[in-house]
Amino acid sequence: MSETYLVGIDLALSSVRVTAYDWNGDVALSGTADIAEQSPAGWERAVREAAVFLPRARIVVSTIGTSGTVVTVDEYGNPIFEPRWYYETEPEQADELLDLDTVQELSSKGLSLSAASPLAKVLALRERNPDRFDDVEWILSPATWLLYRLRYPTGRRWTDLETDWTNALKFGADITRSAPDWFEPLFDAVDVPLDLLPAIRRPGTTVGHAESEFAADVGLRDAELYHGLTDGNASVLASGCLYPGDCSIVCGSTSVVKYVSETIEPHDALYYHRHPIEGYLPGAAFDTGVVLRWLCEQVLDIRQERGLELARAVDSDDEPRVYLQGNRSPFFDPGMGTTLLDLWPDDERSIGETRGRLVRGLVSSIALSEYTYFPILEEHFGEAVDRIHLVSGGEPAGDDPFSWWNTLRASIWDREVLKMEPRTTVGPLIPAALTASVYEDVDEASEQLLRVNGKVRADDDLREEYEPVKRRFASEWRLIADLYEDLK
The missing domain is CATH 3.30.420.40 (ATPase, nucleotide binding domain)
Structure with missing residues (x-):
């Protein structure tokens, strides 16, 4: 050959x-x-x-x-x-x-x-x-x-x-x-x-x-x-979202949630693409990483890595609750800003502890906001979403700040999380290679072109601590959206 x-x-x-x-x-x-x-x-x-x-x-x-x-x-x-x-x-x-x-x-x-x-x-x-x-x-x-x-x-x-x-x-x-x-x-x-x-x-x-x-x-x-x-769409294919029921989250300036469905069933929180190979791609995208970068660099005057290091030292029951802005999904309300609750002046905390508390509240909120889409997808399509393909910074078993954030995500999501190698340029090559008969089928193409870095392990204690929080988070987020509407 x-x-x-x-x-x-x-x-x-x-x-x-x-x-x-x-x-x-x-x-x-x-x-x-x-x-x-x-x-x-x-x-x-x-x-x-x-x-x-x-x-x-x-x-x-x-x-x-x-x-x-x-x-x-x-x-x-x-x-x-x-x-x-x-x-x-x-x-x-x-x-x-x-x-x-x-x-x-x-x-x-x-x-x-x-x-x-x-x-x-x-x-x-x-x-x-x-x-x-x-x-x-x-x-x-x-x-x-x-x-x-x-x-x-x-x-x-x-x-x-x-x-x-x-x-x-x-x-x-x-x-x-x-x-x-x-x-x-x-x-x-x-x-x-x-x-x-x-x-x-x-x-x-x-x-x-x-x-x-x-x-x-x-x-x-x-x-x-x-x-x-x-x-x-290139990121979605590179994350391994190839067959009905596959679900991925690509994390960068935004968090992009994608799911592979066989049909289009409209939902206010979802928009659709035609899947590049077969079926459809309902999904959502909302500002996340860009908010973290702004908080760390523009407000707290620290690098994101340092912000995550400080957040890691904060207990989950000591974080403020943050609700992300609603200019994109799920609310599409350009007047709804990112909202911070439970902020109390405390002279006994060091500057580092105060910074860590703010960052911890935001990164937990981002993971909770991402989680809200799993019940939506499960209810809307009648199938369990039990595995997430994640494209983000960090390593599956790493000890760096971004790997800790992935562990926090996996604990809140309470699903199997596969950390994918970020290979965006592979995305369009999968359908191209199939047309060009480079590979026999999707299975062979994905086996050769995609890379799984490993599983992200959840922390059992964190999973238990966030269970009651995530049950009420979506309704609280909606209340904040309604408050902005009332204040207009």
């Missing part, structure tokens, strides 16, 4: 990572580079800096990009506007969208529109720059843009473009169809022609071969290109 390499390119917010894996899933080469300029030209420069150069072999390539970022190009792939990032908002255009009769129908299909929705940004670009908008030939996601930048040589028209259904979702895709497609009534209502959008295909669908000069410059001439995934 000739040598085959699988290359994943992660075009993230501030950096690019390129990782090449051999058939066994071992890293052959890897490169990273910061993105100095947020533009397609800046992305290209970062890919060039992160490029890996493999020996002559069969090379399978797929890409990852941020979900909900808008890239507009002309017929030759040249940018018309600067990218509009997933976190940027257009409230006025969102209000226009939310007034449409079609929005409720789209919501029932698993997609809710907001001020951060790509279509709101597209409408804003058109309203503010109508003449320039006339030059837009394609509206793309970053992952799709990068694939076609590798595909087409300079000066060749970009024709017959396609995108994967994970990157299409937030733009306005109906993922409930057997073959997902654009939700035409929505685009008709705002007069956005569907021919500005690429056709929707399954992740891992063949794009073609890399023929551009750019591809040659980064060591990928003639590589096979396959449609990729959003960053969230």
Whole structure:
């Protein structure tokens, strides 16, 4: 068998990572580079800096990009506007969208529109720059843009473009169809022609071969290109969420909870993706790590690691109760801030003890907030959620502060917790490798490409101490949300 390499390119917010894996899933080469300029030209420069150069072999390539970022190009792939990032908002255009009769129908299909929705940004670009908008030939996601930048040589028209259904979702895709497609009534209502959008295909669908000069410059001439995934979906596959009943939590700036279901069953606290391989991905994402970083660095003036060290020395019955902000799931209330209760001035505590108490309250609250989704999923889908695939810092049996936090999580969750190696670039390569017949089936692909670091052991004493707390936490969190509503 000739040598085959699988290359994943992660075009993230501030950096690019390129990782090449051999058939066994071992890293052959890897490169990273910061993105100095947020533009397609800046992305290209970062890919060039992160490029890996493999020996002559069969090379399978797929890409990852941020979900909900808008890239507009002309017929030759040249940018018309600067990218509009997933976190940027257009409230006025969102209000226009939310007034449409079609929005409720789209919501029932698993997609809710907001001020951060790509279509709101597209409408804003058109309203503010109508003449320039006339030059837009394609509206793309970053992952799709990068694939076609590798595909087409300079000066060749970009024709017959396609995108994967994970990157299409937030733009306005109906993922409930057997073959997902654009939700035409929505685009008709705002007069956005569907021919500005690429056709929707399954992740891992063949794009073609890399023929551009750019591809040659980064060591990928003639590589096979396959449609990729959003960053969230890539993390989910890399965490091992492959079959119905699988559940994962990816912890970073946010905590992203994902579950594999066979059907779509709408729920206020869940949004849906079509699973890249089979079924659906109900899930939620809420701000967690970013709140911890803010508390430690901006308020307490300490590193996160130091904050967790101090928190570790605090008893569970001595922590204040913290309730996370509700701007994202489960409340979607931008007016609900992170709330701290049971804060009493105490001159007898040292500065370190006071800092540790605040951090302990927050990290326990984060674990409790993550836990609230397990009963929701179990009740909604009628299946026990008894194993969690965790992607986070720390080690399964480590003694560092982040490993202690994982132990706290496992104790509060009271479920088997598998600590997964964070291999985001593997995510889009699983469906790509299946299409390319690199592996016979999902089992073989996951066995070769995924890595389990080990089990995170719960602390029996902590499990018992938090049992009454977690039974009432969800209702208390709801009371805080209602209080904010009453105070408006």
